[in-house]
Amino acid sequence: xxxxxxxxxxxxxxxxxxxxxxxxxxxxxxxxxxxxxxxxxxxxxxxxxxxxxxxxxxxxxxxxxxxxxxxxxxxxxxxxxxxxxxxxxxxxxxxxxxxxxxxxxxxxxxxxxxxxxxxxxxxxxxxxxxxxxxxxxxxxxxxxxxxxxxxxxxxxxxxxxxxxxxxxxxxxxxxxxxxxxxxxxxxxxxxxxxxxxxxxxxxxxxxxxxxxxxxxxxxxxxxxxxxxxxxxxxxxxxxxxxxxxxxxxxxxxxxxxxxxxxxxxxxxxxxxxxxxxxxxxxxxxxxxxxxxxxxxxxxxxxxxxxxxxxxxxxxxxxxxxxxxxxxxxxxxxxxxxxxxxxxxxxxxxxxxxxxxxxxxxxxxxxxxxxxxxxxxxxxxxxxxxxxxxxxxxxxxxxxxx
Amino acid sequence: xxxxxxxxxxxxxxxxxxxxxxxxxxxxxxxxxxxxxxxxxxxxxxxxxxxxxxxxxxxxxxxxxxxxxxxxxxxxxxxxxxxxxxxxxxxxxxxxxxxxxxxxxxxxxxxxxxxxxxxxxxxxxxxxxxxxxxxxxxxxxxxxxxxxxxxxxxxxxxxxxxxxxxxxxxxxxxxxxxxxxxxxxxxxxxxxxxxxxxxxxxxxxxxxxxxxxxxxxxxxxxxxxxxxxxxxxxxxxxxxxxxxxxxxxxxxxxxxxxxxxxxxxxxxxxxxxxxxxxxxxxxxxxxxxxxxxxxxxxxxxxxxxxxxxxxxxxxxxxxxxxxxxxxxxxxxxxxxxxxxxxxxxxxxxxxxxxxxxxxxxxxxxxxxxxxxxxxxxxxxxxxxxxxxxxxxxxxxx
Numbered sequence: 001x002x003x004x005x006x007x008x009x010x011x012x013x014x015x016x017x018x019x020x021x022x023x024x025x026x027x028x029x030x031x032x033x034x035x036x037x038x039x040x041x042x043x044x045x046x047x048x049x050x051x052x053x054x055x056x057x058x059x060x061x062x063x064x065x066x067x068x069x070x071x072x073x074x075x076x077x078x079x080x081x082x083x084x085x086x087x088x089x090x091x092x093x094x095x096x097x098x099x100x101x102x103x104x105x106x107x108x109x110x111x112x113x114x115x116x117x118x119x120x121x122x123x124x125x126x127x128x129x130x131x132x133x134x135x136x137x138x139x140x141x142x143x144x145x146x147x148x149x150x151x152x153x154x155x156x157x158x159x160x161x162x163x164x165x166x167x168x169x170x171x172x173x174x175x176x177x178x179x180x181x182x183x184x185x186x187x188x189x190x191x192x193x194x195x196x197x198x199x200x201x202x203x204x205x206x207x208x209x210x211x212x213x214x215x216x217x218x219x220x221x222x223x224x225x226x227x228x229x230x231x232x233x234x235x236x237x238x239x240x241x242x243x244x245x246x247x248x249x250x251x252x253x254x255x256x257x258x259x260x261x262x263x264x265x266x267x268x269x270x271x272x273x274x275x276x277x278x279x280x281x282x283x284x285x286x287x288x289x290x291x292x293x294x295x296x297x298x299x300x301x302x303x304x305x306x307x308x309x310x311x312x313x314x315x316x317x318x319x320x321x322x323x324x325x326x327x328x329x330x331x332x333x334x335x336x337x338x339x340x341x342x343x344x345x346x347x348x349x350x351x352x353x354x355x356x357x358x359x360x361x362x363x364x365x366x367x368x369x370x371x372x373x374x375x376x377x378x379x380x381x382x383x384x385x386x387x388x389x390x391x392x393x394x395x396x397x398x399x400x401x
Numbered sequence: 402x403x404x405x406x407x408x409x410x411x412x413x414x415x416x417x418x419x420x421x422x423x424x425x426x427x428x429x430x431x432x433x434x435x436x437x438x439x440x441x442x443x444x445x446x447x448x449x450x451x452x453x454x455x456x457x458x459x460x461x462x463x464x465x466x467x468x469x470x471x472x473x474x475x476x477x478x479x480x481x482x483x484x485x486x487x488x489x490x491x492x493x494x495x496x497x498x499x500x501x502x503x504x505x506x507x508x509x510x511x512x513x514x515x516x517x518x519x520x521x522x523x524x525x526x527x528x529x530x531x532x533x534x535x536x537x538x539x540x541x542x543x544x545x546x547x548x549x550x551x552x553x554x555x556x557x558x559x560x561x562x563x564x565x566x567x568x569x570x571x572x573x574x575x576x577x578x579x580x581x582x583x584x585x586x587x588x589x590x591x592x593x594x595x596x597x598x599x600x601x602x603x604x605x606x607x608x609x610x611x612x613x614x615x616x617x618x619x620x621x622x623x624x625x626x627x628x629x630x631x632x633x634x635x636x637x638x639x640x641x642x643x644x645x646x647x648x649x650x651x652x653x654x655x656x657x658x659x660x661x662x663x664x665x666x667x668x669x670x671x672x673x674x675x676x677x678x679x680x681x682x683x684x685x686x687x688x689x690x691x692x693x694x695x696x697x698x699x700x701x702x703x704x705x706x707x708x709x710x711x712x713x714x715x716x717x718x719x720x721x722x723x724x725x726x727x728x729x730x731x732x733x734x735x736x737x738x739x740x741x742x743x744x745x746x747x748x749x750x751x752x753x754x755x756x757x758x759x760x761x762x763x764x765x766x767x768x769x770x771x772x773x774x775x776x777x778x779x780x781x782x783x784x785x786x787x788x789x790x791x792x793x794x795x796x797x798x
Contacts, residue, residue: 003705280793285786293724300703333695385691
């Protein structure tokens with residue numbers, strides 16, 4: 001038992017920190033969020049070429065770094081701190097995890113090297129139920145449909161809230177066999193986003209630091225070679241992918257929550273009223289102490305979930321991993337706590353900044369908006385707590401929920 | 402970063418669990434899950450017997466070095482011991498102040514003579530300790546101690562005069578460690594001494610305080626020329642604050658894992674009630690139970706982070722340790738409220754006269770103290786803001 005980063009993991013974290021401090025400045029974030037893709041393609045190329053972050057989870061056999069979720073989480077935390085606008089989350093946390101969990105050997109051999117070389121990818125799964133009150137974010141919410149015709153599939157439907165859906169080069173699409181329900185009948189397909197029959201509609205979003213799109217499928221023809229795993233049996237795998245992506249998102253929220261704390265503390269130390277720095281008032285200090293408490297608790301939760309997620313990923317590849325079955329619970333613990341933490345901390349920071357926190361000029365609003373967006377994406381605190389309640393009170397395993 | 406324990410540690414876990422299973426039986430079976438917070442007044446004599454039983458098995462002071470009679474367990478093994486102890490329903494330890502506070506202080510700052518005199522009784526579970534810190538005028542402002550210690554050359558003894566308050570176990574303890582002012586002209590944390598006194602003497606009077614639960618777990622302790630042998634001062638006169646604060650450094654959080662297992666037992670009891678009375682179908686209570694569950698689980702990993710990490714070179718606490726008291730105390734107080742809300746109107750009906758509370762009712766009332774003792778939530782927030790975030794110190798009057 002050693003529940004702390006190894007020296008190598010500290011090095012990964014620290015070099016990410018110094019790199020992002022250079023490149024993901026307020027000015028850079030604001031420039032990126034004004035573009036159509038929502039990121040700077042030169043920066044992404046440099047990340048892929050010089051740092052190889054996109055290769056973190058890719059096994060060495062496919063030219064990757066062969067690292068794990070703990071390293072991924074260390075990176076995600078830093079990207080959250082600096083609000084990095086990039087296709088990293090969609091490509092790695094959805095694209096690569098999908099290939100690792102559900103991809104066939106030939107799909108892995110075809111696509112992992114391409115992603116290694118900088119190709120972007122994302123996962124489209126959420127159906128109309130995700131827009132219902134409180135949202136529904138598990139595999140059962142898939143409502144795009146497919147039919148099997150001879151040597152190909154025909155897909156129809158609308159997939160909502162697809163992260164970087166308009167810019168990704170590769171799409172992993174979840175659809176269900178017509179008339180199937182729940183986790184049954186779900187299949188995953190991997191297709192180039194440019195395939196005829198796919199219409200991508202970028203959505204204007206309150207949080208401008210991460211783009212979302214609706215993806216509409218009109219009789220999309222997909223060859224059998226694009227099917228990931230066994231037809232109609234991908235429900236549990238999709239759930240696994242979502243749980244992994246949930247842990248990664250929680251890590252990003254943790255980073256954001258840390259940043260707004262750091263920003264607010266620095267600002268209140270500078271700001272003088274009544275002849276003293278406002279950081280000397282207990283009303284401010286106690287708010288900051290609560291923010292730090294939430295951040296540290298969130299960090300413990302995220303690192304725990306990262307260790308569990310790593311084991312789950314190993315189990316998916318057939319290696320023994322005693323904690324693997326805890327993934328749905330760990331993901332919900334991390335996401336519920338981090339969702340609340342990032343939002344509360346961003347709101348508190350805005351309050352501590354006072355009037356300037358309400359302006360477009362200061363950066364607090366970027367986090368305040370990102371916090372709410374990330375909170376609702378993949379299930380908010382209440383949704384994940386209900387998932388936990390099912391585990392604790394109803395003896396239901398979250399994996400089947 | 403790795404969560405699983407080694408095979409060797411898992412074998413140790415089996416050993417602890419096996420011993421408890423074999424020994425927490427017979428006359429001791431009635432002690433299971435008893436004597437925790439809010440229940441500390443129960444089975445005093447039986448729990449003292451149990452402390453000796455533990456000692457015979459070598460299960461007291463497991464984290465102490467072997468040369469002082471401890472078991473010399475690694476951090477991992479200590480974690481495992483406290484977890485398994487609480488999992489088995491091991492009763493609240495009457496010896497915890499000696500084992501966790503007095504002993505480590507004497508080991509770190511005491512003379513060889515003090516070590517020989519006091520450590521064996523703690524290890525054997527035969528001598529109990531209490532802590533004389535707080536006073537009526539020294540609560541959050543702990544350094545404002547007024548109890549005086551004057552050296553009487555004729556008697557060759559220190560004589561203490563003053564009053565301590567909120568002294569847990571004072572009515573059962575054999576010894577008390579006290580911070581008192583050796584320099585009458587001094588103020589705040591200067592000019593204090595750290596003294597070891599026998600409780601059974603004419604100069605000490607113990608008066609129990611009836612608390613919100615109706616029971617008496619802590620006391621007022623009055624010193625009227627109470628005597629302390631010349632060589633029973635730990636450190637030099639004037640070093641008292643340093644010695645007293647040194648205690649905080651010893652508590653790296655190992656025993657918190659056991660405390661959390663007790664919390665888990667309490668949460669399990671609340672969940673059982675919820676399933677029985679239908680509260681488990683109420684969406685609001687489901688949210689609160691899930692939140693309690695999630696945060697307790699994180700609490701465990703926060704403690705493992707505390708144990709795996711490095712403290713600052715100056716002995717300062719890491720951030721995850723700085724926030725720990727505020728976090729657990731608030732969580733536990735909320736758990737008490739959750740217990741009542743899950744029980745509903747039935748929470749208002751007592752077990753029996755006179756004012757006999759069930760365990761969840763006692764939990765509800767007792768946990769109001771968690772956010773007050775050992776540094777109130779407000780003091781914790783000052784500490785976090787000042788030491789963790791470098792915000793300006795409170796101006797002093």
